Amino acid sequence: MQHDHHDHDHAHAVLPPDPALRVRALETILTQKGLVDPAALDEIIDTYAHRVGPQEGARVVARAWADPAFRAALLDDAGPVLDDMGLTGRQGEHVTVVENTPERHNVIVCTLCSCYPWPLLGIPPAWYKSDEYRARVVREPRRVLAEFGLELPAEQAVRVWDSTAEMRYLVLPMRPAGTEGWNEADLARLVTRDSMVGTGRPRAADEVSAP
Amino acid sequence: MTRVHDMGGRFGDGPVKVDPETAPVFKHDWHARALAVTLAAGALGQWSLDASRHSRERLSPRDYMRFSYFEKWIAALADMLVENGVVSRDELAAGEARAAAPHDLRARRLEAAAVDPALRRGGPAARPGPAPRFAPGDRVRLRRARHAEIPGGHTRLPGYAGGQAATVLRCHGAHVFPDSNAHGLGEAPQPLYTVVLRAADLWLAPEHPDDEVTLDAFEPYLEALS
Numbered sequence: 001m002q003h004d005h006h007d008h009d010h011a012h013a014v015l016p017p018d019p020a021l022r023v024r025a026l027e028t029i030l031t032q033k034g035l036v037d038p039a040a041l042d043e044i045i046d047t048y049a050h051r052v053g054p055q056e057g058a059r060v061v062a063r064a065w066a067d068p069a070f071r072a073a074l075l076d077d078a079g080p081v082l083d084d085m086g087l088t089g090r091q092g093e094h095v096t097v098v099e100n101t102p103e104r105h106n107v108i109v110c111t112l113c114s115c116y117p118w119p120l121l122g123i124p125p126a127w128y129k130s131d132e133y134r135a136r137v138v139r140e141p142r143r144v145l146a147e148f149g150l151e152l153p154a155e156q157a158v159r160v161w162d163s164t165a166e167m168r169y170l171v172l173p174m175r176p177a178g179t180e181g182w183n184e185a186d187l188a189r190l191v192t193r194d195s196m197v198g199t200g201r202p203r204a205a206d207e208v209s210a211p
Numbered sequence: 212m213t214r215v216h217d218m219g220g221r222f223g224d225g226p227v228k229v230d231p232e233t234a235p236v237f238k239h240d241w242h243a244r245a246l247a248v249t250l251a252a253g254a255l256g257q258w259s260l261d262a263s264r265h266s267r268e269r270l271s272p273r274d275y276m277r278f279s280y281f282e283k284w285i286a287a288l289a290d291m292l293v294e295n296g297v298v299s300r301d302e303l304a305a306g307e308a309r310a311a312a313p314h315d316l317r318a319r320r321l322e323a324a325a326v327d328p329a330l331r332r333g334g335p336a337a338r339p340g341p342a343p344r345f346a347p348g349d350r351v352r353l354r355r356a357r358h359a360e361i362p363g364g365h366t367r368l369p370g371y372a373g374g375q376a377a378t379v380l381r382c383h384g385a386h387v388f389p390d391s392n393a394h395g396l397g398e399a400p401q402p403l404y405t406v407v408l409r410a411a412d413l414w415l416a417p418e419h420p421d422d423e424v425t426l427d428a429f430e431p432y433l434e435a436l437s
Contacts, residue, residue, distance in 0.1 A: 011293035032308035111219030157421035165427035
């Protein structure tokens with residue numbers, strides 16, 4: 001059992017101070033001990049640098065905009081719906097999708113660490129993990145959102161979702177006006193990462209080339 | 212008291228430094244390496260995700276505040292490797308291995324071909340467990356924010372919410388209870404709820420009377436409020 005005596009016994013202090021050298025030292029030791037496969041590290045990095053990112057969440061949002069039955073199922077219980085799309089996995093084992101309306105705007109945070117729906121949005125951006133965002137967005141969401149350029153009207157209440165367990169959250173933003181009849185691929189081009197965290201809105205129809 | 216990571220609602224932080232969506236996923240190569248080596252080491256199965264979170268929380272307040280995000284990961288990983296006997300303090304200091312790991316541990320090494328299936332599988336936290344005592348719409352009070360099982364121990368109840376009244380929004384079934392699992396005391400599954408709190412109850416100067424905060428609360432965090 002781990003007690004707080006570890007608080008005064010931090011092994012990391014013997015590592016070199018430069019963070020790049022610290023990582024190198026751990027990687028070297030673990031590789032030499034036969035516990036880490038360098039090719040596996042490259043595979044993990046390639047996954048999150050190039051393959052898994054906000055384009056996955058954008059596909060989900062676009063389909064929800066285009067298909068009312070899909071949208072209803074997604075909001076009711078996202079798990080099976082995302083499973084079918086192959087979009088569950090590490091740091092996205094349990095997902096709830098919350099819908100923005102003219103009456104309510106949703107925004108996601110993890111005040112205790114950095115919980116974020118990896119299979120849908122990838123690795124969180126630096127601001128999401130920052131002290132400024134974590135400390136402030138629960139208490140003054142409107143001021144924080146204004147720093148992202150998002151001004152909310154007084155008619156719209158804000159609900160801040162603090163991700164304090166293994167449930168991950170995705171915001172379903174409101175569909176931009178003037179997109180009637182657009183197909184899913186064109187709708188997906190309107191969906192920004194920040195609109196799915198709740199710190200932004202989707203692009204307007206005239207911000208992308210017309211389908 | 213809780214720990215330095217529990218910063219929700221804190222005063223004094225400046226504006227959020229918003230980076231554009233086009234910014235690279237990993238600002239530095241070592242950020243990517245830090246993430247990858249942490250995931251690969253976790254795959255050895257010597258600690259849980261909850262223990263891993265707690266190791267970051269156990270960084271001294273001075274280290275927690277001066278370390279950047281991935282520096283916290285690396286420091287916590289080094290601490291866990293030594294605490295769990297995977298790597299020795301001598302090896303850390305030397306920057307190289309003194310001996311190969313035992314065979315049964317090496318057998319758990321995450322191979323490149325296993326990365327994709329492992330990431331897709333993840334580590335679901337839902338478990339069979341006790342039936343929930345509360346239902347959506349029930350009024351509850353969050354217990355005082357303090358360490359549940361162990362002084363200085365891990366908990367997922369943020370300090371700003373302790374002692375506050377809330378309404379149950381959703382019940383998610385039983386999930387692994389981090390306050391127990393982080394300390395090797397077993398998964399001890401507990402019903403998990405999303406509860407909603409009024410900003411006007413939480414903050415002296417709420418921005419808007421209708422604003423709300425939700426959080427995910429395990430049943431031991433809650434008591435009935437009639």
